[in-house]
Amino acid sequence: MSTASPLIIALDYASLDAALCMADRLDPSRCRLKVGKELFTRSGPDILEALHGRGFEVFLDLKFHDIPNTVAGAVQAAAEQGVWMVNVHAGGGRRMMEAARERLDRHGLTTHLIAVTVLTSMEAEDLAEVGVSASPAEQVERLAVLARDSGMHGVVCSALEASRLTTLCGADFLKVTPGIRPSFAAAGDQRRVMTPLDARRAGSTHQVVGRPVTQAEDPMAALAAIEAELAF
Numbered sequence: 001m002s003t004a005s006p007l008i009i010a011l012d013y014a015s016l017d018a019a020l021c022m023a024d025r026l027d028p029s030r031c032r033l034k035v036g037k038e039l040f041t042r043s044g045p046d047i048l049e050a051l052h053g054r055g056f057e058v059f060l061d062l063k064f065h066d067i068p069n070t071v072a073g074a075v076q077a078a079a080e081q082g083v084w085m086v087n088v089h090a091g092g093g094r095r096m097m098e099a100a101r102e103r104l105d106r107h108g109l110t111t112h113l114i115a116v117t118v119l120t121s122m123e124a125e126d127l128a129e130v131g132v133s134a135s136p137a138e139q140v141e142r143l144a145v146l147a148r149d150s151g152m153h154g155v156v157c158s159a160l161e162a163s164r165l166t167t168l169c170g171a172d173f174l175k176v177t178p179g180i181r182p183s184f185a186a187a188g189d190q191r192r193v194m195t196p197l198d199a200r201r202a203g204s205t206h207q208v209v210g211r212p213v214t215q216a217e218d219p220m221a222a223l224a225a226i227e228a229e230l231a232f
């Protein structure tokens with residue numbers, strides 16, 4: 001089932017059963033789901049099959065980062081399992097991203113391929129520690145332009161950077177933004193955060209929300225509260 005909703009709920013769970021328990025409380029006409037490293041490492045492709053069987057479109061968030069041939073193969077494997085979106089790290093560079101896109105095109109696979117820029121948990125000091133003297137905003141811009149030029153359909157970035165990226169890379173370039181914190185939620189370990197409404201106004205095309213929904217007593221009520229915030 002395809003949905004017009006910009007919301008992608010992060011299923012960050014340690015078991016297939018726990019993830020499906022949450023999926024069964026959500027509605028595939030009102031959100032997509034994201035499967036990340038912890039869940040996929042534990043459950044393998046079974047989780048994708050189970051979520052597809054329930055009608056959800058899935059973003060497989062494994063943030064591939066390796067030599068070009070290896071990443072191209074991994075992206076092909078993800079796409080052949082029918083995922084709606086898959087990601088790589090833009091820091092893997094132009095040749096890695098081009099190889100991944102070329103592999104999808106060669107096999108007629110239409111999965112959205114996006115690149116992670118600077119993680120939303122990182123601030124300037126974190127970048128400095130790994131030898132990047134640019135500010136998070138400058139580094140995101142640099143990696144987003146590289147991602148666009150390397151054939152990516154979009155990037156993962158903070159909503160704080162979305163408006164600048166719309167100017168630089170165009171409105172059609174996907175801006176998938178984690179670090180979304182509705183008015184009722186705590187920031188937790190996220191650093192570069194925004195509310196759903198501000199994120200949409202800034203040009204975010206898709207919003208990744210995890211704990212504010214999955215740890216809510218009533219996840220559908222939390223989802224509805226976010227939809228209500230977005231409606232203003």
Ligand SMILES: O=C(O)c1cc(=O)[nH]c(=O)n1[C@@H]1O[C@H](COP(=O)(O)O)[C@@H](O)[C@H]1O
Pocket residue numbers: 010012036061063087116118119120121156157178179180188190208209210211212
């Ligand atoms: O690629 C991602 O999805 C991602 C990139 C990023 O920069 N920051 C980030 O938080 N994420 C993911 O987005 C989700 C955010 O979850 P919450 O912080 O619980 O809303 C997690 O699954 C993260 O792995």
